[in-house]
Structures are given as structure tokens and as C-alpha cells.
Amino acid sequence: MSPLKASEAQLFYANLLNRLTLIGFALLVIAFLVYISGLLGSYVPLAQVPSYWTQSSHHYLQSAKITPGWSWLSHLNYGDFMVYIPITILAGVTIVCYLGVIFKFMKTKEYILVGIAILEVLVLSAAASGILQTGGH
Amino acid sequence: MGNQQTYFKRATLVLVMLAAFGLWLWIMGGTALGAANPGGQGSSLPWWAWVIILFVMTFAMGIVAVLGGVGGGVIFVPIVSGFFPFHLDFVRCAGLLVALSGALSAGPGLLRVGMADLRLALPTALIASAASIVGALMGLALPANVVQISLGVTILGIVAIMLLAKKSEYPEVKESDKLAQMLGIHGTYTDFSTHQDVQWKVHRSPIGFGLFVIIGIMAGMFGLGAGWANVPVLNLLMGAPLKVSVATSKFLLSITDTSAAWIYINSGAMLPLIVVPSLIGVMLGSWVGVPILTRTKPTIIRYIVIALLLFAGARALLKGFGI
Numbered sequence: 001m002s003p004l005k006a007s008e009a010q011l012f013y014a015n016l017l018n019r020l021t022l023i024g025f026a027l028l029v030i031a032f033l034v035y036i037s038g039l040l041g042s043y044v045p046l047a048q049v050p051s052y053w054t055q056s057s058h059h060y061l062q063s064a065k066i067t068p069g070w071s072w073l074s075h076l077n078y079g080d081f082m083v084y085i086p087i088t089i090l091a092g093v094t095i096v097c098y099l100g101v102i103f104k105f106m107k108t109k110e111y112i113l114v115g116i117a118i119l120e121v122l123v124l125s126a127a128a129s130g131i132l133q134t135g136g137h
Numbered sequence: 138m139g140n141q142q143t144y145f146k147r148a149t150l151v152l153v154m155l156a157a158f159g160l161w162l163w164i165m166g167g168t169a170l171g172a173a174n175p176g177g178q179g180s181s182l183p184w185w186a187w188v189i190i191l192f193v194m195t196f197a198m199g200i201v202a203v204l205g206g207v208g209g210g211v212i213f214v215p216i217v218s219g220f221f222p223f224h225l226d227f228v229r230c231a232g233l234l235v236a237l238s239g240a241l242s243a244g245p246g247l248l249r250v251g252m253a254d255l256r257l258a259l260p261t262a263l264i265a266s267a268a269s270i271v272g273a274l275m276g277l278a279l280p281a282n283v284v285q286i287s288l289g290v291t292i293l294g295i296v297a298i299m300l301l302a303k304k305s306e307y308p309e310v311k312e313s314d315k316l317a318q319m320l321g322i323h324g325t326y327t328d329f330s331t332h333q334d335v336q337w338k339v340h341r342s343p344i345g346f347g348l349f350v351i352i353g354i355m356a357g358m359f360g361l362g363a364g365w366a367n368v369p370v371l372n373l374l375m376g377a378p379l380k381v382s383v384a385t386s387k388f389l390l391s392i393t394d395t396s397a398a399w400i401y402i403n404s405g406a407m408l409p410l411i412v413v414p415s416l417i418g419v420m421l422g423s424w425v426g427v428p429i430l431t432r433t434k435p436t437i438i439r440y441i442v443i444a445l446l447l448f449a450g451a452r453a454l455l456k457g458f459g460i
Contacts, residue, residue: 010255011249013248013255014249017241017244018244021244028413028417035409046185049408050183053224053411054223056226057224058277058404083409084402087234087409090237090241091398093241094392095395113256113259116260116263117259120266120392123267127396127403128399128403133274133404
């Protein structure tokens with residue numbers, strides 16, 4: 001008997017990935033239109049952004065007085081920070097899919113894959129947490 | 138004879154367009170837009186002009202990337218960092234998000250038909266994503282000119298890989314290694330071109346997994362995506378069929394680039410005015426590119442991509458040296 005072309009876990013991952021990605025892209029377009037239309041106002045005025053993008057991100061954070069990491073959550077009333085929501089969804093999709101697939105692997109008692117998936121969630125969560133940053137240059 | 142003339146005319150047209158594109162980028166980068174001077178004063182153009190220029194450019198890149206069989210990130214980073222005034226930090230973050238978006242869009246379809254394989258992706262992704270965090274942290278900590286020079290060297294290396302690396306449609310794998318057996322890395326997919334079910338397995342997994350440490354570091358450091366390196370390792374070294382390697386590599390980027398992208402996002406390198414037009418431009422370009430793909434000669438386009446990368450790699454090197 002030939003193995004399944006796509007396992008149940010793989011199909012589950014694919015479907016979840018598809019849904020979340022579509023939501024992320026739709027929100028990205030909406031959030032960006034809100035941002036550039038000026039409906040919400042910007043934390044960093046649009047006209048000033050070109051003066052920051054020639055410098056490093058470290059310099060940008062210091063000059064624009066932005067705290068790195070997840071501080072944008074407290075500035076969601078600004079259009080530029082609202083764009084972070086769909087970007088976070090797109091960058092977070094994989095973590096959610098992995099969490100879902102862990103249960104699928106547990107159901108089929110594939111414990112090595114469960115272990116790998118848990119480690120991956122930990123790696124991605126560490127990256128997403130904002131703990132890992134550099135001092136800039 | 139007629140065909141040869143048409144071919145020659147098309148090739149000439151493509152070369153003229155490429156030269157014009159290069160000249161425009163060069164003029165733009167060197168003078169009006171201030172791209173030759175990272176950390177400089179920027180340009181007098183308003184923000185919205187940049188959004189439009191970036192969108193048009195990335196739309197074209199999306200088409201070229203699909204036709205040339207490469208990911209968006211590998212073209213995006215060297216060209217945008219070389220010819221636009223944006224600092225490399227912002228370009229790398231945008232490059233990772235461009236590659237990530239492409240992978241997220243393609244992933245579900247590739248997984249459903251069994252071309253991309255979750256079991257093959259899981260261990261490689263774990264290694265590459267952990268390494269890409271290290272790469273991203275290194276990239277943000279190193280001086281921009283050092284990263285720019287390294288990027289130039291890497292891009293020229295990618296050109297060499299594209300020119301020299303062979304591909305094997307169905308590599309011969311006599312026996313799976315123990316690690317691959319333990320992880321259950323094998324599968325079957327239907328090859329729609331031959332209407333046959335292809336069974337596959339892999340070997341040399343420990344060496345292959347080891348190479349994903351280097352691939353991950355480079356992906357994170359330069360924001361390139363890493364399909365150019367994933368495919369040769371999966372296909373030539375580990376023996377996965379070419380289609381499985383390409384599809385799994387594309388899916389892998391959705392995981393590898395996620396971890397590196399988070400580091401850049403959390404370090405303030407995510408500028409919506411750069412990221413969003415680029416992302417939408419490349420995505421739309423890719424959608425337009427797919428139908429064109431059926432009517433063009435892939436070899437010509439591949440050489441155009443190689444020429445573009447050669448040009449962009451040289452530009453990155455020169456920029457790194459302050460020339």
C-alpha cells in the first residue's frame with residue numbers, strides 16, 4: 001500500500017494556513033489604505049518617513065522615540081501602528097498552524113514529530129517575543 | 138530561419154529593456170534618489186512617489202521572479218538595497234516579508250497536493266529557523282557596509298550556483314538513512330506531467346540538516362529567502378525529487394523567514410511604506426507572471442534573472458565599498 005499523498009496533519013496545516021493567510025492579506029490592504037489615507041493619523045508623519053528610512057532601524061527608533069518590540073500595541077490609534085496587526089498575523093500564522101498540527105501528531109502517536117513541532121513553536125515564540133534584539137549599529 | 142529571426146528580435150528587445158532598466162536604476166540610485174549613500178539625506182521626492190515607484194518596481198520583480206523560477210526575496214533585497222535610498226535594515230525586513238508572503242500563499246496548495254512534504258519540512262525548518270534568528274541578530278549588529286559587501290558576495294555566489302548547479306528530476310536513493318527512517322521522511326505525489334504516482338525517500342539527512350544551519354544564517358542575515366540554497370540541498374544532496382524539493386523549499390520559507398522576520402520587526406525595521414507596496418507589488422506580479430510563464434522560454438528569462446542578479450550583486454559590492 002502506498003503512503004498517503006498528503007497526511008491528515010498536512011491537510012489540516014494547509015487549510016489553516018490558507019484561511020489565516022487570506023485574513024492577513026485582506027487586513028493588510030485595508031490597514032495600509034487607512035494608513036496612507038490619513039484617516040487615523042500617523043505616529044510618525046508620512047512626510048517625515050523618508051528622512052528616517054536612509055538611517056538604520058536603531059537610529060529610526062531613537063529619533064522617532066519608538067520603543068522596540070510589542071509597544072506598538074499601545075499605539076493602535078495610529079495608522080502606521082495599525083499596519084502591524086496584519087503583519088503580525090502573517091508572521092504569526094506559522095506558530096498557530098504548528099500548535100494545531102501538534103495535536104494531529106499526538107493523535108497519530110508520532111511523538112518525534114510532536115517534539116520537533118513543540119521545539120519549533122518555542123523557537124518562533126522566542127523570535128516573536130521581542131526578547132531577542134540587538135543594540136543596533 | 139523565421140523562428141530564429143523572431144527569437145533574435147525578442148532576445149534583443151529583452152536585452153535593450155534590461156539595459157534601459159539597469160540604466161534607469163543606476164541613474165536613480167546614484168543621483169536623484171540618493172541610494173548610493175546609505176545614511177544620507179534621502180531624496181526630495183514625496184513619500185507617495187516612493188510608494189508608487191516601489192510598487193511598480195516590485196510588480197515587475199514579481200513577474201521576473203516567477204518567470205525566472207526564483208523567489209521574490211532573492212531579487213528584491215539586492216535590487217532595492219542597491220538602487221533605492223532605504224537602509225539595509227528596512228530592505229532586509231521587507232525582503233523577508235516578501236519571501237514569507239509568497240511562501241504563505243503558495244504553501245497551502247503545495248501541501249494539499251503532496252508536493253510540499255511536512256515531514257521533510259519539519260526538521261529542516263526547525264534547524265533553519267533557529268539559525269535564521271542568529272543570522273538576523275548578526276545582520277542587525279554588524280556595520281551596514283560589512284553586510285552590504287557580504288550580500289554582494291552572496292548574490293554573486295547565488296549566480297554561480299544558478300549557472301553551475303545541476304538538477305535531478307528523480308534522484309536515485311537506494312536506501313533511506315536511519316535518521317530519515319526515524320522521522321518517516323518519505324512520500325508519494327502525483328506528477329501531473331506524466332500522470333504517474335512518484336514514490337520518494339531521502340538519504341544523507343544528517344549532512345543535509347547540517348547545511349540548513351548555514352542556509353538559515355544567510356537567510357536571516359541578508360533577508361533573501363533561501364530557495365536558491367534549499368533546493369540544491371534537498372534535491373542533489375538528500376535525493377528528494379526536484380518537484381518535492383522546490384515545493385518543500387517554498388513551504389520552508391514560510392517557517393524560516395518567519396523567525397528572522399520577527400527579529401527585524403521587533404527591532405523596528407518594519408516600515409509599512411516600504412513593506413506593504415513591496416509585498417503587494419511582488420504578489421500581484423507573481424499572479425500576472427504565472428500565465429505569462431506558459432508562453433515564454435524559461436531559459437531566456439532565467440538568463441535575464443542571472444544578469445539582473447549579477448548586476449545587483451556587483452552594485453551591492455560597490456555600495457559596500459562606498460563606491
